[in-house]
Amino acid sequence: MDVLQWTKRDHSGVSEMDETHAEFIALIKAIGGPRGAGDLRHLLRSLVEHTRVHFALESELMRTCRFPAAREHEDEHARVLGDLARYAAMADRGMPEMAKAFVCEYLPAWFRGHAATMDSALARCVKDQRKRRSK
Numbered sequence: 001m002d003v004l005q006w007t008k009r010d011h012s013g014v015s016e017m018d019e020t021h022a023e024f025i026a027l028i029k030a031i032g033g034p035r036g037a038g039d040l041r042h043l044l045r046s047l048v049e050h051t052r053v054h055f056a057l058e059s060e061l062m063r064t065c066r067f068p069a070a071r072e073h074e075d076e077h078a079r080v081l082g083d084l085a086r087y088a089a090m091a092d093r094g095m096p097e098m099a100k101a102f103v104c105e106y107l108p109a110w111f112r113g114h115a116a117t118m119d120s121a122l123a124r125c126v127k128d129q130r131k132r133r134s135k
Contacts, residue, residue, distance in 0.1 A: 004029055004108055010115065012123035016061070020054040021115060028111075032104040040096045044088040047103065051081055061122060065129035073118045080110065 004025055011018045027047045031040065055077040062070040083102070091099035 004032075012115075012120060014061070014123045014126050016057055017119060017123060017126075020050075020057055021111075021119075023050055024054060024111065028103055028107055031100060040100060041088075041091050044091050044096075044099055044103070048081070048085050048088050051084055055081060058119070058122060061126050065122075065125040067122055067125045069118070069121065073122065076114065076118060080107075080114075 010021075012021075024047075027043065027050055031043045031047065055074075058077070059070075059074055061067070062073060067073065084107075087099040087102040090096075
């Protein structure tokens with residue numbers, strides 16, 4: 001399946017995560033579309049800010065459910081966010097195509113693997129914790 005085709009089948013069952021994942025993909029798609037350099041820089045800044053909020057939300061979910069792999073998950077987030085911020089800064093310095101290539105070629109494949117492994121494990125932890133609370 002194409003990573004940029006986010007369907008119900010890809011949903012984790014944790015609405016907060018699913019919403020941020022859909023927004024993340026929408027921003028990647030927008031960056032991959034035909035845009036001028038100014039629009040691209042604006043979209044990249046939007047993606048960086050969205051990703052900060054997205055990862056902070058997941059960090060809060062990890063703390064709430066006492067996710068056992070929180071450190072590894074957060075380390076991965078920090079690495080990707082750092083890379084994304086560096087590429088966005090490159091676009092601001094006149095190299096937008098390098099940033100666009102990172103977002104459109106690397107991020108989709110990274111996200112598909114991350115969602116299928118780390119995020120799905122986090123979603124199970126959150127759902128289990130919410131089930132226990134509701135009893």
